[in-house]
Each structure stands twice: as structure tokens, then as C-alpha cells.
Amino acid sequence: MVRLSELHPEEAQHMLGRAALLKRSSFDFDATPWITPRPLPESRIALISTAALHRRDDPAFRFGDTGYRLIPDDIDPAELVQSHISVNFDRTHYQRDLNVVLPVDRMRELADAGEIGGVSPIHFSILGATESFLFEQTAAEIARRMHDLEVDTAMLVPV
Amino acid sequence: MISHYLQRHGIPTTTISLIREHTEYVRQPRALWVPFPLGRPFGVADDPDFQRDVLRSALRLLETATEPTIEDYPHDVPEGGGDGVWSCSIQLPEPEVSDLEAALRAEVDLLTPWYEEARRRRGRTTVGISGARPEEIDKVVSFIVAIAEGSGFKEIPPSARGPNWNHPFPMLVRFVVEDLRAFYQEAVTSQEGTNPPSQQDMHSWIFNRTALGQAIIRIGQQIAADEEPRLKMIRGLIVPEGFWRDEVSWGAAPPGMERIHFIRSSLAYLAGEEA
Numbered sequence: 001m002v003r004l005s006e007l008h009p010e011e012a013q014h015m016l017g018r019a020a021l022l023k024r025s026s027f028d029f030d031a032t033p034w035i036t037p038r039p040l041p042e043s044r045i046a047l048i049s050t051a052a053l054h055r056r057d058d059p060a061f062r063f064g065d066t067g068y069r070l071i072p073d074d075i076d077p078a079e080l081v082q083s084h085i086s087v088n089f090d091r092t093h094y095q096r097d098l099n100v101v102l103p104v105d106r107m108r109e110l111a112d113a114g115e116i117g118g119v120s121p122i123h124f125s126i127l128g129a130t131e132s133f134l135f136e137q138t139a140a141e142i143a144r145r146m147h148d149l150e151v152d153t154a155m156l157v158p159v
Numbered sequence: 160m161i162s163h164y165l166q167r168h169g170i171p172t173t174t175i176s177l178i179r180e181h182t183e184y185v186r187q188p189r190a191l192w193v194p195f196p197l198g199r200p201f202g203v204a205d206d207p208d209f210q211r212d213v214l215r216s217a218l219r220l221l222e223t224a225t226e227p228t229i230e231d232y233p234h235d236v237p238e239g240g241g242d243g244v245w246s247c248s249i250q251l252p253e254p255e256v257s258d259l260e261a262a263l264r265a266e267v268d269l270l271t272p273w274y275e276e277a278r279r280r281r282g283r284t285t286v287g288i289s290g291a292r293p294e295e296i297d298k299v300v301s302f303i304v305a306i307a308e309g310s311g312f313k314e315i316p317p318s319a320r321g322p323n324w325n326h327p328f329p330m331l332v333r334f335v336v337e338d339l340r341a342f343y344q345e346a347v348t349s350q351e352g353t354n355p356p357s358q359q360d361m362h363s364w365i366f367n368r369t370a371l372g373q374a375i376i377r378i379g380q381q382i383a384a385d386e387e388p389r390l391k392m393i394r395g396l397i398v399p400e401g402f403w404r405d406e407v408s409w410g411a412a413p414p415g416m417e418r419i420h421f422i423r424s425s426l427a428y429l430a431g432e433e434a
Contacts, residue, residue: 040221078284089199094198095285146165156175
């Protein structure tokens with residue numbers, strides 16, 4: 001896993017449909033500027049997960065939701081649930097260990113060891129099943145929040 | 160796409176990639192493609208060394224890449240994604256089809272001590288996305304039984320009132336099913352043995368060996384029999400690909416209706432916003 005050829009044919013078809021949307025789009029991928037990041041030991045890093053993680057008392061993600069939820073870095077994993085809609089991905093490891101989808105402990109270890117400059121006090125969560133072109137406003141807002149939090153770099157983590 | 164939008168607002172990104180074909184189209188600035196199952200971007204639970212190596216590999220691209228780059232992570236997960244043979248160590252009775260509620264409650268009773276053990280050991284549970292608290296699992300069962308037995312998709316079954324349900328009906332059906340699945344899965348993986356089940360193992364076990372699987376299929380059949388075509392999307396969200404035997408899992412648009420309109424209408428209907 002996971003190339004499309006290794007998925008169940010129906011799931012692969014669904015994923016191919018999403019790939020075709022990307023291919024057909026008029027979005028100018030090459031117009032995105034290249035940014036040279038700061039060296040890792042000076043970089044404060046935030047995670048963005050597409051796993052639809054949120055706190056139990058947060059509003060759950062709705063089907064087609066383009067919003068985001070905040071996950072404090074020191075969250076008690078018991079506080080988090082995952083309202084992703086797909087039934088076709090593996091939840092067994094996430095159920096045992098949050099770090100499989102949101103590596104908060106591993107990030108902290110790298111920061112403690114000085115390999116990265118620091119960890120954002122807030123991470124971000126979205127529902128990855130929503131069509132990705134609809135996230136322009138949300139991404140802009142997340143970027144603004146990251147600047148406020150003095151975050152240098154984002155690490156994107158799909159499920 | 161998020162990576163493009165973020166970069167355009169001054170935030171450099173690195174990303175884990177699970178589906179290489181998507182990444183090839185999107186051309187994110189820096190992507191580490193990992194050959195792991197969907198749902199497991201860092202590979203393996205409770206293996207900090209493995210997770211750390213994946214994380215470091217993705218972060219390293221921030222220092223090495225000078226143009227849009229996809230790097231292939233060289234290691235697969237140790238169990239190869241888990242198509243191995245797994246058998247549940249908790250003995251459940253043969254699922255009894257004639258009394259679904261009794262069969263489901265008997266399974267839940269047998270699994271409860273193991274679920275509680277897993278919850279204590281891990282300090283958390285993932286049950287609760289429907290809004291039901293883990294202590295309200297009996298209401299989750301009541302909900303599933305009622306829908307499976309034909310209470311319909313107009314309102315929350317009266318027998319399942321009580322929990323602070325956190326999703327609109329009928330979409331709530333999908334999350335109630337997920338909560339009972341999570342309860343089962345956490346229970347049977349409570350003994351962290353040498354050969355943990357993959358999601359495929361879990362699908363096979365649930366749909367071939369448990370009353371829960373039979374209940375989910377019956378809900379799928381209720382959806383199929385309902386005159387409302389927009390419900391069919393829920394079936395695709397509760398029965399994994401390959402386990403629905405009658406027709407394709409995702410609802411097709413009725414004749415004469417464009418697919419995109421059908422999907423939009425389905426979303427509104429499932430969210431309880433459109434009759």
C-alpha cells in the first residue's frame with residue numbers, strides 16, 4: 001500500500017475521481033512560490049492533520065465541512081475523537097496510539113533534543129474527505145494563525 | 160492543495176503522502192510518500208522509533224529539497240500492512256440472526272471487560288464520535304438494532320433517546336455504527352499481542368463473525384430498500400468496499416439528474432437540512 005492499484009477497485013475508482021479533479025483543474029500549481037525554510041533547529045513547527053480529529057466538546061465535523069479545529073499540543077489524547085467519514089482506512093493503530101496520526105509526542109522529543117526549534121502550542125485539524133479546492137479560505141486563515149503563533153513551518157499529515 | 164495555499168501565505172510545508180498518484184498531480188513542495196495503509200501516516204502504533212524515523216525523514220526534506228520533491232520512504236510497516244491471518248482470542252457465540260438485539264447485547268457483554276481493560280491501559284478510548292459517552296453504549300446498541308429492524312430514517316429511534324447525539328440525523332447513523340465498531344475493535348486489541356489485526360482483518364471478522372456485522376448489513380439493506388436514494392451514501396460509509404455484495408456501495412444519481420447536484424442534495428439531506 002498505497003498505490004491505487006493496491007486498493008479495492010471501488011475505493012481506487014473513488015480516489016481516481018479525486019485525482020482526475022486535480023488533473024482537470026485550472027489551478028496553476030507552478031505559480032506557488034518556493035519558500036526556503038529556516039534551518040530545522042530554528043523552526044517552530046505546527047501539525048495539520050486531515051483526520052477530522054477534534055475535542056469531544058467541539059462541534060463535530062459535518063460531511064463536506066471546510067472548517068478547522070484547534071488541538072493544543074498538550075492535549076490529553078483521551079479528549080480527542082475522530083469524526084472522519086470514510087470506512088475504508090485503518091483505525092486500529094490510531095485507536096491504540098494517537099501518534100500514528102498526530103505525532104505530538106515524537107515532535108516534542110525532537111524539540112527537546114534540539115533537532116527542531118520548537119513545537120507550536122496549537123495544531124490544526126481538518127476533514128480530509130472534503131474536496132481540497134474548497135480549503136483556500138481555511139488555509140489562509142490557518143496561515144494567519146500560524147504567523148500569530150510564530151510558527152515557521154507546517155507539517156501536513158493526511159490519513 | 161493545503162500546502163499550496165499555505166505556501167502562498169508564506170508558510171513552508173512538508174507533507175506525508177499516502178496516495179502517490181495524488182501527490183504527483185498536486186506537486187506539493189516537499190512530500191514523503193510512505194507505503195503504509197490508509198489511516199496510518201506514521202505507520203505503527205506504540206513504536207516510537209519507527210514513528211520518529213518517518214517524522215525525521217519528512218522534516219529532513221525541509222533542509223534538502225530545492226524544488227518540488229517526492230521522496231519514497233524506504234521501509235514498509237513491519238507486518239507489511241496486515242494481510243496476515245488473525246483470529247480473535249475472545250470467543251463469541253455464533254451470531255444468531257433471529258434475535259439481533261439479544262445477539263448484539265450478548266457480544267457487547269462479553270467484550271465489555273476487554274474494552275474496559277484497553278481503556279484503562281491506554282488511558283483513552285476513541286468511542287464517542289456520535290456524541291454518546293462510552294457509558295451509554297447500551298443506547299448505541301438500541302439505536303443500531305432499531306435502524307436495522309426498520310425504524311426508518313425520519314427520526315432518531317425513540318428507544319435510543321438519551322445521549323447528547325452530536326450529528327444530524329440521518330448522518331448520525333454512520334457515526335453510531337462507527338462508535339460500536341470502535342468499541343469492538345478496542346476490546347479485541349486490548350491484549351497487545353505479537354500479531355495485531357489490520358483493518359482488513361477487522362472488516363473480515365466483523366462482517367463474517369459478529370452480530371454487529373449482521374446488524375450493519377441489515378442497516379445497509381434498509382437503506383437499499385428505502386425509497387430515498389440520497390440515503391445510499393450512508394451505506395458506502397458503513398459497509399467497507401468489498402463487503403457489500405448486492406450492488407455498488409455508493410449511491411448513483413437517479414436518471415436525468417446530474418451527479419454533482421445529486422451529491423449536493425444528498426449532503427443537505429443527510430445533514431437534516433433538506434427534506
